[in-house]
Amino acid sequence: MSGAASLEFQTLTTTRPIVLVTGATGFIGQRCLSALADAGCDVHAIHRQARPPAMAGVASVRWHRSDLLQDDPDVLIAGIRPTHLLNLAWIATPGIFWSSPENLRWLQSGLTLAGAFYRHGGERALGVGTCAEYRWVPEDLREYSSLLAPDTIYGKCKLAMSQALEATAECSGRRSAWARLFFPYGPGEPSSKFISAIIGGLIRGERVACTDGHQVRDFLFIDDVADALVTLLLSNVVGPVNVASGAGVSLREIAAKVCEVTGADPALLRFGERQAPVGDPARVVGDTTRLCSEVGWRPQVGLDAGIRSTIAYWRQAFGVR
């Protein structure tokens, strides 16, 4: 898309947000594209591969090719002139992302991207962080009163990015927000993630080695995650906002639910056969006062419906029943 065309388009539709999405081909990014289109946005997305991905239901998205870890985003941003930025691009490889040096490259790249976005007239960026920015204590984690003390390279780089994004926005007299994601799950998540690993094992009738399963986590269904992110992006709320359900559920409860829906034998779940990672916290639950009261958003999909949907996805993927 040329700069001139972009300018003309903006003139015609000044009230329509022009949203640039990075990480658009990922687990969360894909869902955000349709949610943004549904919200009436003009959606631009970045892809790294030679050809734009074929995604169902997101025909109106305009794709731009760029490798954000290599390319200077200045020309791209100048051409699109987005009013909003949803910056999801980051390393997310399961098992790797916690301690990969690539986190530092995404931090550098995110800083450069945020600078270009605001320099070219961007109004509002939403960066996406993590509950791993907090010190994990059993109490509900709150944006402004819980300690920030990340233990991992991933958490440190995300916390660094949150501060840098806010500073960049403030230097331009513009706004930013920062979503601290808790535990997204749902169709399309990597098969090694807890809920999908349990489902995958059980629907294939395999024994599943688990930790003791008493850990409590705050899960949020992927469609809700995308909807919350888009609502937050298009709101006027600034600063960190937990994107969470606000409710804790133990891994044992999740597993029991999966057994119930799939009709699998609960004896396949071998609790205590696996060691939990060192420092695995007892409870990680987000306080959602800001999300509910200030952003005005609440989850739409209950745990039961979310798990059913995820089970249906894996049944289809595995060709089971």
Add this chain to the structure above:
Amino acid sequence: MSGAASLEFQTLTTTRPIVLVTGATGFIGQRCLSALADAGCDVHAIHRQARPPAMAGVASVRWHRSDLLQDDPDVLIAGIRPTHLLNLAWIATPGIFWSSPENLRWLQSGLTLAGAFYRHGGERALGVGTCAEYRWVPEDLREYSSLLAPDTIYGKCKLAMSQALEATAECSGRRSAWARLFFPYGPGEPSSKFISAIIGGLIRGERVACTDGHQVRDFLFIDDVADALVTLLLSNVVGPVNVASGAGVSLREIAAKVCEVTGADPALLRFGERQAPVGDPARVVGDTTRLCSEVGWRPQVGLDAGIRSTIAYWRQAFGVR
């Protein structure tokens, strides 16, 4: 200095730290150079101007010219191959630094520098942060139990840098520490800083407009700051460490001390004639348990001696008495 010469030098003196200092010509940096030389380090320092600065008592320092906001530090680091990095370079212009966009450029530059340092075999970096990374509450501020919630662009970029430095070190399996400076003062500080502004006014017999002066701050004499930084750099302590005196003193007490030493008329101090900045905190004092117990360092210069020394400096500078 060529890479070959550097390598040879390292071989000859493997136990002697090779320290690279950035921000070496600044208020704090200058003092660190002599403290490092006194501690037996091989000291390399960066200067931006055409010629290395002439500094008394630091003849053994080897100067390298570089503009860290412009130049890739890779070749420089590869040539010096420092074992230790004392990274003081940052914007420090009084009145400007709190909200300048240059903070973001120093963050970018600091990230690049830290990456190059560890990539070329660096063992241990000390970054220099600020008490402005904390939420300013009246209680003593502690590294691991006080909230991090910077209000300013300066504080945000410093907090971001602290996280990024720690992540960079961990990615390389190396160490880093982060000094959170409270309120350094002493000879050579900008004349607009509180203690020097009071001294400057009083020794010239001028009226000095002050805020109400009940604010309590944690001041540390510049020679102590430099000594603490060098001790921390050469220690094995990792993570954030407050560099502070641990004792709060009100601005009124400071002013009374200056009157006492200079013999100035206390009536020259016009408390309440100036409005304190919005949000000016009542008390900012650092807990020094980590500095005292883990680093094993304590202040050497009391407030009385420090203020006398600062008064002597300004008397000479102004040619008074």
